[in-house]
Amino acid sequence: MASDDILIRVEDLVMHFPILAGVLRRKVADVKAVDGISFYVKRGETLGLVGESGCGKTTTGRCVLGLYDITGGKVFFEGTDITKVTGKGRRALRRNMQLVFQDPYASLDPRMTAGDIIGEPMLVHQVAAGNAYREQLAELFTMVGLEPRMSIRYPHEFSGGQRQRIGIARALAVRPKFIVCDEPVSALDVSIQAQVIMLLMKLRQELGLTYLFVAHDLSVVRFISDRVAVMYLGKMAEITRSDELYDNPLHPYTQALLSAVPIPDPVVDRQRKRILLYGDVPSPVNPPSGCHFNPRCRMAIDICKEQEPELRDVGGEHWVACHRV
C-alpha cells in the first residue's frame, strides 16, 4: 500500500495514567488505558473504533490528537511523527486535527455565544478576521444546518442536536483534514442521532474529511465506517472492513459483542444464539497475563494465558489478535 495513502498511522501507542498516593504523591501503579496498539487511517475513510466502556477508545482518540503526553509509541500524521512536535509546531498541527466531543452539553462554554464558540478556532489560528471572519462564520453555520442569526445565542438556548452541530462546526472552523469524533451521538436521542450521523457523512463527502469515529453503538459504527477497529482493555482485538467485521467476525470478543446487538425482528432474534460473556472486565491497572481477553473467552487455551497474541493480517486487510484464529 502506498504510504501517502495513509493519513494517520499509530504504532505501539501506550498511554498509562499514574495512580499517585500518599503525601509524597508517589506513583503506586498505572492505569493501562491504552497498552500498545497500532492502526492506520487512510485518507478519506472513516475508521470506527468500538469497545465497551473503559477499554481505552476515548483515550486512543485523544492520544492521536496529542492531547495527552503519551507514555510510548508513535503517531504519524502525513508521515511525520507528531509525538515529538512541541510548541508552535503542535499548535499548527491542531489546525489539521480536530475533535468533536461526546457531550454537547458540557463541551460548549456557557458564557460564550454560539458565534464566539465556533469562531474561536479561527481566531486562535488567525485564519480570518473582520468581514472574512463573519462570512466564514455564517458559512459554517449554514454548513452544519444552523441559521447564521443564531450566532448571538448562548449554548443553553439550543437543543442537544443543535449543540452537537455547534460542536461539529467548531471542529470544522479551521478546515482540518482529520477529525476524531468521540462518541458524537451517544448523548443524543435516536432520531437526532440519525440527523447528526447524516450530517457527518455529508461533510465528509463535501470536505474530503477523514474520521476516527469512536463509539460503542455497533449499528451506528457499521453505518458510518469503512473499517472498524475493536478494542478490549487497552488492546486492539480486530481491525477489518466493516462489512467483513459484521459478516465474519474472527475474534471471540467481536463475536460476543456482535451477538449482543439487538435485532429488530423477534423471529430472527429468537433463533440466533447469543454468546454470553461471564464475569467483569478486569481492571486496567492489573490486566491478566497473555491475551487480555483470556479469562472471559470461551475459546481460551493454555497459550492464551501465557503469550500475548500478535495483531496479524489474516488476509484482505483483516487483522486479528487471537491465538485461535
Next chain:
Amino acid sequence: MAAEATNKTVISVETKGRSLLLEMLVRLVKEKPLGTVGGVIILILFLTGIFANWIAPYGYNEMTSAARLSPPSQHFLLGTDHLGRDILSRIIYGARISVIIGVVGSTIAVIVSLAIALTSGYFGGKVDAAIQRFVDAWMCMPSLFILLTVMSILGPGLIQILIVVGPFFGITQSRIIRSAVIGVKENMYVDAARAVGAPASRIIFRHIFPNVFSTVIVLFTVNMGAVILTESTLSFLGFGIPPPTPAWGSMISESGARFLLLAPGMAFWPGMALSIVVYGVNMLGDGLRDVLDPRLRGGLGRFGGVEKKRAKRREKAEKAQGSV
C-alpha cells in the same frame, strides 16, 4: 437588540451591536429590581462622597462647644459628637474615605486574589503546591498582627491602608477563587479549547475567568464591607486615617464606642450608613452576577417580561406574513 436581530436580512452573522455595558445596565434595571436598588444606593454614596462640600450642613471639623453630645435636633439632624461636631456632616464627609477604601481596597484584593488563583488553580501541580504553601503560611498568621506590623512600618494614612489591606484580603481569599478555578478547569469546554489549540492565556482569560466571575463579584461585595471595617479597626488602634478626618469605621469604634451610653447616635448613625452601603453593594453584586450569567437570564427566558411579550407578538406577525 431583539428587534434589530430579527429584522435584518440573514446573510452575515450577527454581532453584538450595542455596547455590552449599556445592555447590561438595561437588563439590570429591567430584571433585577433589588439589584437596581443596590445600584442606586451605591450611586448615592458616590455622589455624596464627591459633593460632600456642598451637601454637608457643617464642616467635618466644625465644633459647636455649646452643643456637645446633643440628641438630634433642628440644627443637628443626627445630633453631635463629644466635640460638638455635626454627625450628619461627618457621615457625609466620611463617605469619601469609606468609598475610596471600600472600592479601591476591595478591587486590589480581588485583583491579587485573581492573579494568585488563576495561576495556582490553572497550572496546578508544583506551581499550585508552592503558591498554596505560601498562602497557608500567610493564613496562619494572626491578621491583626500582620496588619499592625506593616502599618507601623508604613505609618498611618489612606494609601498605606490600601496597600496593606488590599493584598492582605487578596491573599487570604485567593483560595475561594482558586477552588472555583479548579472546578471550572475540569469542564469539558476547557478541554475543547485546548483541543482547538488555544494558548493557556486565552483559556484563562476567555474561558476560566468569565466562568468564575460570579464568585469574584460575590467576593468583591463581601470584601467591601470587611475592608471598611478593617479600616475602622486600624483607626481604633491609631494606625488608620489620622483624626480629625472622619471615616465611618473610626466614628463607630473610636469615639462612638466610648460614648455609646451617653449618645448612642454617635455609633448608630455611621453604623447605619455602613450597613446600608454594604447591603447595597451586596444587592448590586447579586444582581450583576445574575445578569452576567447567560443561563440565569430572568425567569421568562432571555428577556424580561415586556420584551418577551413583544418578541412573541413579533413572532406571530412574522408567521402570519410568512403564510400569506
